[in-house]
Amino acid sequence: MSRAIEHILRDLEHIAIRHDSERRVRIDLASEALPALLELLKGRAGFVHLSAISCVDWIDSGEFELVYHLWSYELNTLVSAHIRIPRDPGVYLSVYDLYQPAAFFERDIHEMFGLYFEGSPDMRPFILTEWNGPPPMRKDFDSEAFVNQTFQWETYHPDWLKDLEEQGGGIDKRPEDIR
């Protein structure tokens, strides 16, 4: 099974194929080679199902990692193709022409990470409501500061707590101190 995949991908250069288990294959490759890889997998090995595209923000190395999860109904194998692209400017090619469901995944990643996909049919806002902040899934997005700025907090000082505090007791750590 896995040898079949290696045979199909023999022409591609600079790729690392790792067999995590019998039915899981991880492929690391350069971002330029990804369209060729997807085309080969789809055309030769029946990887017709793009399950998801996931994105990881590696802020320390200044890169986004994109993971394309592909499933083949013939080989019953899950292939994860990992590429890394520079965080700035954060632009990559759409695979919409190969896999049409990619449009939603790319739109979602665009909204959550601010990564732009060239050639994707629709890059409008998707799930977030009334959003005018930075993309929230980026590592440099300060969720706590955003929450403090946007939402209200309930102040909670019941009477029985006042009585306790007068006797020297009370809450050890207040929520405000933990935040």
Next chain:
Amino acid sequence: MSNEREVIGIHAEAKRGNPLAHVFDELTRFCRARSLFMLHYCTGCGAIELPPAMTSRFDMERLGIQPMVTPRQADILLVTGYVSVKTLKRIILTYEQMSAPKYVIGICSCTVNGGMYWQSYATAKVLKAYLPVDMYIAGCMPRPEAVIAGLRALIDDIEADRAESWKRYYQHYDHYLGNQQSLFGDDWQTPTDILAEAEHYGLLGEHTRGKHTALLERHQRPLEALEMRLRVPEEPE
């Protein structure tokens, strides 16, 4: 007997001379507290405790509480769990469609103060800021016993005429609308005209109008009826 008449007489003065008004009010509240239809808006995980509370194990129906399918026929709005900004819009629309008197119960810690999602960018933390909440049932999540206990407390409140949050929504509409506008933008408008309703029911308070309602009135469009059109395909000749 004479003593009773005296008691009624005292209230009769307050009730513009109708000796039975007080009795009717009490009877209404008594009946109202024993036939509550509940719209459970299952926003989050707390909803999982409702099926046992509703069905034969804990049996909400023995208290006269039943689930209802539409907001317009419901008395209680049960918000179970975290409220994302997107859901909050729907909750407000639902709440405003309900006919008064209406009661809101917030279940789970998330509706009280964000709960375990306190750091999330997507969830509104304090439900009370956007809607008048009659009762919170805290817990993550509260067991059906706690839900039933909360509902019993609400029943007691209704019977004692203490559950009047729905009036607060009309009387302090500016406050609630301001909080809603801060999340949804200045052009936020619901199909229900709360100001006109408040005026109609005589519930205008000194805090009903303010700068936020002024902002609303500036761009408010009257609700238009949906156009009904029947399209009959022409027969090919």
